[in-house]
Amino acid sequence: MARALGVSATTVSRALKDHYSIGKSTIRKVKKKAAEMGYEPNAIASSLRKKKTNAIGVIVSHINRPFISSLISGIEAVCSRYGYNVIITQSLDSYKKEREDVKTMFNSRVDGLIVSLAAETDRYEHFDPFIKNNYPLVFADRVSFEIDTDKVLVDNFDAAYMATNHLIGQGYRRIGHLAGVQQRHMYQKRLEGYLTALRDHRMPVDENVIHYSKLSYEDGINGAETLLNRDLRPDAIFASNDTSAIGFMQYAEECGYSIPDEIGVVGFNNDPVSSIIRPQLTTIDHPAVEIGKKAAEIVLDKVSGKSQTQIPQTISFKTKLLIRNSSVKGSPRGGSNAS
Amino acid sequence: MARALGVSATTVSRALKDHYSIGKSTIRKVKKKAAEMGYEPNAIASSLRKKKTNAIGVIVSHINRPFISSLISGIEAVCSRYGYNVIITQSLDSYKKEREDVKTMFNSRVDGLIVSLAAETDRYEHFDPFIKNNYPLVFADRVSFEIDTDKVLVDNFDAAYMATNHLIGQGYRRIGHLAGVQQRHMYQKRLEGYLTALRDHRMPVDENVIHYSKLSYEDGINGAETLLNRDLRPDAIFASNDTSAIGFMQYAEECGYSIPDEIGVVGFNNDPVSSIIRPQLTTIDHPAVEIGKKAAEIVLDKVSGKSQTQIPQTISFKTKLLIRNSSVKGSPRGGSNAS
DNA sequence: AGATATTACACAATCGATTGTGTGAAAATT
DNA sequence: AATTTTCACACAATCGATTGTGTAATATCT
Numbered sequence: 002m003a004r005a006l007g008v009s010a011t012t013v014s015r016a017l018k019d020h021y022s023i024g025k026s027t028i029r030k031v032k033k034k035a036a037e038m039g040y041e042p043n044a045i046a047s048s049l050r051k052k053k054t055n056a057i058g059v060i061v062s063h064i065n066r067p068f069i070s071s072l073i074s075g076i077e078a079v080c081s082r083y084g085y086n087v088i089i090t091q092s093l094d095s096y097k098k099e100r101e102d103v104k105t106m107f108n109s110r111v112d113g114l115i116v117s118l119a120a121e122t123d124r125y126e127h128f129d130p131f132i133k134n135n136y137p138l139v140f141a142d143r144v145s146f147e148i149d150t151d152k153v154l155v156d157n158f159d160a161a162y163m164a165t166n167h168l169i170g171q172g173y174r175r176i177g178h179l180a181g182v183q184q185r186h187m188y189q190k191r192l193e194g195y196l197t198a199l200r201d202h203r204m205p206v207d208e209n210v211i212h213y214s215k216l217s218y219e220d221g222i223n224g225a226e227t228l229l230n231r232d233l234r235p236d237a238i239f240a241s242n243d244t245s246a247i248g249f250m251q252y253a254e255e256c257g258y259s260i261p262d263e264i265g266v267v268g269f270n271n272d273p274v275s276s277i278i279r280p281q282l283t284t285i286d287h288p289a290v291e292i293g294k295k296a297a298e299i300v301l302d303k304v305s306g307k308s309q310t311q312i313p314q315t316i317s318f319k320t321k322l323l324i325r326n327s328s329v330k331g332s333p334r335g336g337s338n339a340s
Numbered sequence: 341m342a343r344a345l346g347v348s349a350t351t352v353s354r355a356l357k358d359h360y361s362i363g364k365s366t367i368r369k370v371k372k373k374a375a376e377m378g379y380e381p382n383a384i385a386s387s388l389r390k391k392k393t394n395a396i397g398v399i400v401s402h403i404n405r406p407f408i409s410s411l412i413s414g415i416e417a418v419c420s421r422y423g424y425n426v427i428i429t430q431s432l433d434s435y436k437k438e439r440e441d442v443k444t445m446f447n448s449r450v451d452g453l454i455v456s457l458a459a460e461t462d463r464y465e466h467f468d469p470f471i472k473n474n475y476p477l478v479f480a481d482r483v484s485f486e487i488d489t490d491k492v493l494v495d496n497f498d499a500a501y502m503a504t505n506h507l508i509g510q511g512y513r514r515i516g517h518l519a520g521v522q523q524r525h526m527y528q529k530r531l532e533g534y535l536t537a538l539r540d541h542r543m544p545v546d547e548n549v550i551h552y553s554k555l556s557y558e559d560g561i562n563g564a565e566t567l568l569n570r571d572l573r574p575d576a577i578f579a580s581n582d583t584s585a586i587g588f589m590q591y592a593e594e595c596g597y598s599i600p601d602e603i604g605v606v607g608f609n610n611d612p613v614s615s616i617i618r619p620q621l622t623t624i625d626h627p628a629v630e631i632g633k634k635a636a637e638i639v640l641d642k643v644s645g646k647s648q649t650q651i652p653q654t655i656s657f658k659t660k661l662l663i664r665n666s667s668v669k670g671s672p673r674g675g676s677n678a679s
Numbered sequence: 680a681g682a683t684a685t686t687a688c689a690c691a692a693t694c695g696a697t698t699g700t701g702t703g704a705a706a707a708t709t
Numbered sequence: 710a711a712t713t714t715t716c717a718c719a720c721a722a723t724c725g726a727t728t729g730t731g732t733a734a735t736a737t738c739t
Contacts, residue, residue: 010697011696011698014695014697014698043695044696046695046696046697047695047697049696050697
């Protein structure tokens with residue numbers, strides 16, 4: 002292309018990169034010409050030759066969810082800093098779509114792939130192309146331990162334990178749980194942490210105060226409707242996400258229960274809404290952006306060959322319990338913008 | 341590659357696409373072999389040759405915002421259906437970053453570009469590579485009329501007019517406004533719609549009840565603090581987004597004002613939080629996903645050559661006013677899950 | 680049977696940047 | 710002055726799929 006300015010393509014290519022074998026005057030000349038004719042190198046051709054696309058693939062369930070979009074934001078921030086593009090698809094929690102997405106990503110020859118698994122997924126052969134070719138593959142947040150890859154997640158067990166422990170410490174005696182799909186490891190761990198905390202305090206475990214669902218706002222309402230009508234209703238609830246916790250809380254209030262005095266509520270994720278809702282929701286701070294950043298760093302380290310270890314690592318972030326008004330008896334209903 | 345099975349690359353390439361000039365038996369043979377050796381075509385090479393990447397670029401300000409992530413979700417849904425990848429970058433509302441992003445997108449040779457402008461942006465030369473090469477370029481939501489491209493947005497004037505009109509109809513007599521950065525066309529139009537509604541009802545316009553900001557939650561609080569301490573405080577507010585509306589509302593409540601009886605509040609966007617907060621927030625339903633879908637459709641139509649017209653079109657979505665409790669005097673504070 | 684049409688595939692160029700190797704010319708060395 | 714070293718650049722192959730053209734082999738027709 003730019004060889005219409007007298008020199009060979011070789012020279013142009015090398016001049017633009019300050020190659021040692023090109024004369025200084027030529028470099029200046031080429032750069033000037035390139036600038037004035039608005040020349041931009043074709044990344045496609047470069048990718049083909051270098052077998053490197055400078056693109057990282059990301060597969061998530063739904064882009065428009067607070068947690069997921071923060072995750073992506075973190076990934077993009079890191080990738081962009083290192084000159085990598087981010088290609089995104091959403092599996093919509095469908096195993097089939099996820100399969101296709103993985104294939105698409107592979108065909109696009111992304112340099113690495115970050116995945117937050119679809120809810121449906123319970124087999125993992127579709128990741129074989131990446132595994133077998135030793136392409137960087139990192140699972141973020143929604144991971145599976147049935148496949149041997151790098152994983153970045155939070156310590157769900159610990160977080161759930163903290164949350165439940167907190168409710169116990171606040172004097173609640175019959176703590177229920179809104180549990181998620183047990184297919185996903187994260188929700189299993191949250192249930193386990195909850196159960197273990199109860200047992201450690203020699204409190205009875207009652208399956209009747211555990212409600213399984215997909216944790217939507219409506220599921221929270223349904224959960225409240227179900228659990229609060231039991232003979233022995235719970236006097237507190239630990240929900241596996243904020244959305245369902247708020248559904249639960251609002252239904253309980255409509256039934257005339259006072260939060261937190263009669264029923265304590267703890268959520269999970271620290272969605273923006275949790276600090277805006279009144280009473281403010283006690284929840285687990287989930288470092289979504291950090292997880293995204295870390296996942297991206299791992300992938301990029303592998304891509305650049307910086308990372309030595311071939312054995313997959315699992316990075317587990319510690320979470321923080323954010324104690325707010327929904328779980329502390331005697332709290333004011335509104336105000337006190339302490340987040 | 342797959343020519344290690346007896347035939348030429350030509351034949352393989354054509355067999356996989358059921359080219360007419362390839363024998364049926366050969367096609368079957370090639371496909372079988374390809375399947376069993378897990379052959380996947382290299383999209384990069386294909387892109388280079390066909391000058392088509394099957395990728396659409398998306399530049400937004402911040403990925404992790406309810407509105408933006410929904411926009412992206414819509415874009416991805418359409419692109420994915422037509423076999424296109426979505427490459428995303430976030431400008432972080434920086435003009436400089438947006439510039440770089442556009443260049444990156446161009447170098448990646450995306451087949452089309454969808455942009456929601458950075459708040460800072462007030463020049464548009466960086467889009468020249470797309471304009472001059474006649475690559476599809478569509479602005480979504482945060483558009484500018486200083487550059488001649490396709491645009492997809494909502495009728496901000498009409499929405500603001502409706503919102504203000506509604507407040508007037510509810511008997512509020514001194515309606516304030518939380519206005520956004522006037523750099524952006526959308527916030528100008530919302531201000532105009534607000535002003536026009538007032539004038540049409542022969543109500544006085546008072547700059548003292550208009551508060552300009554970036555519309556964060558804190559900006560909403562500041563706005564309330566400022567406006568409610570004026571000699572003639574507003575008895576209602578129309579905010580240019582939900583986030584600031586909620587900040588305003590909560591601060592007002594903390595000051596002891598009753599919403600909606602003493603002060604009416606209307607937001608903009610229909611963020612998820614708006615129907616969860618109590619009192620539920622009257623707001624404008626902003627079809628973010630639809631805007632994303634439409635923008636993607638326009639781009640893809642141009643890419644595939646379906647679209648005849650060369651003259652840029654502006655698609656303006658009508659919005660709906662969602663009347664909830666924050667603006668209807670005598671409404672109950674909580675409950676009534678009518679969204 | 681000979682001529683024409685059809686079928687089935689291979690050849691070779693191409694997309695645009697990259698990179699190892701080759702080669703003149705200028706500079707440095709003995 | 711002859712030789713070695715350094716410098717500055719061009720040649721040509723390559724990445725892998727695509728595509729217009731060429732050409733055998735088979736089928737169809739008169």
